[in-house]
Amino acid sequence: MEFRVNIMHSTILQPYIQNVIRFPVSDVLDDRHLLLLAKRIAADWDQLAKLLSVAEEEISELLSTDGHSYQAAFRMLWEWREASSDLQTSLQLLHDKLRQLGHSDAVEQMLR
Numbered sequence: 599m600e601f602r603v604n605i606m607h608s609t610i611l612q613p614y615i616q617n618v619i620r621f622p623v624s625d626v627l628d629d630r631h632l633l634l635l636a637k638r639i640a641a642d643w644d645q646l647a648k649l650l651s652v653a654e655e656e657i658s659e660l661l662s663t664d665g666h667s668y669q670a671a672f673r674m675l676w677e678w679r680e681a682s683s684d685l686q687t688s689l690q691l692l693h694d695k696l697r698q699l700g701h702s703d704a705v706e707q708m709l710r
Contacts, residue, residue, distance in 0.1 A: 627679050627689060636671035638704045639696070643671035649695040650678055 639646055643666065647657045652674060664670030682688035693705050 627685055627692075629676070632675045632679065633668075633672055634707060635704055636675055637668045638707065639699075639701055640668040640671045641666055642699060643674055646671075646695055646699055646701075647674050647678070649698065650691065652678055 636643070644657050644661060647660075656674070656677065660670040660674055664673065679685075679688065696702070696705050
């Protein structure tokens with residue numbers, strides 16, 4: 599039997615989570631933060647897009663128009679954020695995938 603707890607929605611863990619994520623999610627995922635993040639991940643934004651389950655067609659279109667630029671990274675992140683229904687869960691997913699790609703520094707920057 600598998601047991602999973604969604605820590606982002608746990609009322610018991612919420613005070614501890616708030617210490618890790620010090621800002622409202624809307625502030626962390628605002629355009630300014632997405633632009634700063636895009637500049638840090640421009641070289642491999644397409645890998646992040648795949649990990650975030652962005653459609654291959656969207657990735658191909660961005661690669662063909664903007665390549666591996668921060669503009670393409672920003673557009674991908676912006677569209678991904680707009681398609682997300684639960685920003686708290688999306689933020690956790692973004693952090694996990696950035697760490698998986700070796701961008702722990704980008705995660706720390708987002709939380710400043």
